[in-house]
Amino acid sequence: MFEDVSPLLDDAVLDTVFRQSEVGVHVMDRELRLVRVTGAVLAARGVAEEQLLGRHVTEAYRVFGVESPEIALRGVLDGGPPLRDVLVRGRPPHDPDHVHVYSVSVYPLRPPAANGAEPPPLGLVATVMDVTERIRAQQRLALIYEARERIGRTLDVERTARELVEVTVPGFAGSVVVALTDAVLRGKPPELRRRGDAPLLRCTAVGGSGDGPLPEPGAVLLPGLFGERLPDGPELVAADGEVRLVAPLSVRGQLLGAVAFRRPRGADPYSEEDLALAEGVTAHTATCLENALRFTREHIVMTALQSWPLRPEGETRHAVDLAQRHRPGGTGAGSWFDVIPLPGARVALVVGQVERPGLSSVATMGRLRTAVYSLATLDLAPHELLARLHTVTQRLAREQGRGPGADEPAASCTIAVHDPVTGRLELARAGASLCLAVRPDGSLDADLVDEGPLLGGGGPPFACSSHLLPEGTTLCLASSARDDGGPSRARVAEALASPERGPHAMADDLAALLVPERVLLVARTLRLPATDVAEWPVPSELSAVSPVRHAAEARVREWGLPVDPLTVELTVSELVTNAVRYGAPPISLRLLRGETALTVEVRDGAPTAPHLRHAKAGDEGGRGLHICSTLADAWGVRFEEDGKTVWAELALDGPRD
Known part of the structure; x- marks a missing residue:
């Protein structure tokens, strides 16, 4: 038979728990007096058992700087649920300068059950652990x-x-x-x-x-x-x-x-x-x-790069009545607009946006804007200008060291050229920027030009169109990506619906609809007064040069322009002579009176461009364009579908009468 060692084992367990355990164990009777405590823990904390045994738990715990939750203890003693991991704070005697945190759990202490009935508790047993470092x-x-x-x-x-x-x-x-x-x-x-x-x-x-x-x-x-x-x-x-x-x-x-x-x-x-x-x-x-x-x-x-200088309104006020808006947002979206005066009293309206925001996009925007302004001086058609700008965008991608198709710079751009003499509007668009017009009768034209591929993306050909607009048509251009939540056509049309309102009032309403970092142009088209335009058909023979030259000189004198008549006579004579000799009918001469310059335009049906030569001393001809380039402040060639126009601008010596 085996010897019953249970009493000895129980005593050994109790001795180990109360003498050696690092977990504090506190036993309380029904009066909540401490009857037994863990000696090893007390010694480590500088407290003797005699200071605690027999004392009420509230008084005993004050030794550790802890206020005892007596009400909660009474609840467990009276049959309530045990307390588990209740955190209490105090300053123990061994470390009075620091607050310590203790985890306290309290359970009822019951004798063995008799006849299956649970006896009332004899007291409470509490386990106390210092969890300061963990907390x-x-x-x-x-x-x-x-x-x-x-x-x-x-x-x-x-x-x-x-x-x-x-x-x-x-x-x-x-x-x-x-x-x-x-x-x-x-x-x-x-x-x-x-x-x-x-x-x-x-x-x-x-x-x-x-x-x-x-x-x-x-x-x-x-x-x-x-x-x-x-x-x-x-x-x-x-x-x-x-x-x-x-x-x-x-x-x-x-x-x-x-x-x-x-x-x-x-x-x-x-x-x-x-x-x-x-x-x-x-x-x-x-x-x-x-x-x-x-x-x-x-x-x-x-902000400094995006704050581009605006063009003087005086240069374009005979072509459009203009309002310009920019809604800043600080993201550097690379949006820009421009208003560029062109020869022949025309004006180019440009709105663009680099697709990906950031500092590099703003820098790219600045370079593209400069390229547009430079290319506009070549008198290119809007879709041809976009084709050149597409090449510039691709070159910028190569300069930035990116491989083909690897996140290259891409931009949207819309270019509209308005001629106040004829009322014709030439449009080209790359990307999905907003472009629509409201005619004087209030009708909306939202399909002025189709969307085209992005600059730096799919490439030419770009969508283009031509329209003859009545005077007073309101043109709206705004930079806008495809999915940026910009204004709908209906809301834009509502803002532009009242022709009697000025462009600035309309632009204020539309600017509130734009998402941040978008730009807006609202332009009311104008016509050049008939009194500022003179035009003559020219027969395709050299004998017609002299009568046309004298007619032009007479009209300049009639206008009272401060310009040398001899300069006008020579310029008209050389341009008309070149058109008769090397061009094709029909030929016409047109004078445009401006604020600061007189524009001489000779149109013919030949698609070939005149070539500026430097004639030798013994040559009898070849000096016509050289004379014009010397006398005029600027000259150039504008190609059209059925011919070309050679123009020269003569600066006025003072304000016109």
Whole structure:
């Protein structure tokens, strides 16, 4: 038979639990007096068993700096559910300067059941564990997580500094002061730190309540709040009779600012773990500040690039009555518009947008805008100009070092050329920018020109069209991507529906419908007064040159223009002679009276372009275009479907009568 060792085993278990276990075990009778406790734990905490045994639990727990939850204990004793993992705080005798956290679980202590009935409890047994380090580790992880979630939500330097304060008060510090360098606050790049330097730091964000006054925003804080020198990493600094945790805000050796954490009197002082925690939080904040600073600097550059100068309205006021709008948004979408005066009193309206936003897109926009302005001087048809611009866009892609088809720059662009003499509108479109017209009777023409492939994308041919518009037609052009949520045609038509309203009032209504970083042109077409135009048909024979020349000279004198009659006579004579000799009928001469120049145009049916020659001394001819280029301020050739127009502009010596 086996010997019954159960009593011996029970005694051994009890002795091990109460003499050697590192888990505190407290046994209470029904009066909540401590009758047995774990001796090993008490010894480690500097408390003798005699100080606790026989005392009421409320009085006994005060030794550990803990207020006993007597009501909750009574509830368990009276048949309530056990208490599990209840956290209580106190300052034990062995470490009175720090708050400790204990996990307490309480169960009823019952004798063995008799006849299946559960007897009433004899008392309570409580297990107590010091979980201070575990709780602190959880709090540190929670603070790191909260810092990464809440700091840097906006690309604003000062807002990021305030977010650092909001995250760390009051959990990590009673008061926090964040200061940034003067350069960072002005949007300039941070400088590399030099050992021993005392940078100029200005208070940017404060929070909490300290035992003393907190600095005002804008105040210079070094030396003083951060000590005589700024530490290289998180460090405890004694200043003004108290200890603060001071940490620099730096990235890759570049100083952006500093932060000072201070806990109120009576709170636990900062530990080594707190220094490591502060390093993690400030490193993340410094990265967010650098991102915000980079965004601020890029935004300044993009705004400067996007703020293109507008063309003087006086150059185009006889062709269109114009309103221009730009709705900024700070994303650098690369939208642009332009109004370019062309020979013959015509005007080119241009609206474009680089597809992908960013600083590089704004730079690409600037280069494309310059290319459009340069190509417009060649008197190209709108669809031919887009074909040349497509080549420029592809060249920009190659210059940026990107492979074929790998995220190349692409842009949409609409070009409309209005001739105030004939009322004809020539259009070409690449991409999906908004383009429609409202006629004087209120009818909407939303299909002026089809969508075409993007510049830098599919390439020519680009969609083009030609329309004869009555005077007073309102033309609306706006940069708009295919899926940017721009205004619908119906809302645009509603804004343009009242012909009696001016373009500026219409543009104000339409600008409110645009998404950010879009541009808008609203143009009311005009006609050049008939009194400013003179035109003569020219027979295809040299004998017709003299009568036409004299008629042109007489009309210039009638207009009273301040221009040399001999210059007009020579220019008309040479251009008409060239058309008769080398062109094809029908031939016509047209004079256009402008504010600052007289335009001479000779049209013929030949598609060939005249060639500027430099005749030799013995040649009898070949000097016609050379004479015109010398006398005129500008000259050129404009090709049309059924011929060409050679033009020359003669500047007026003063304002016309």
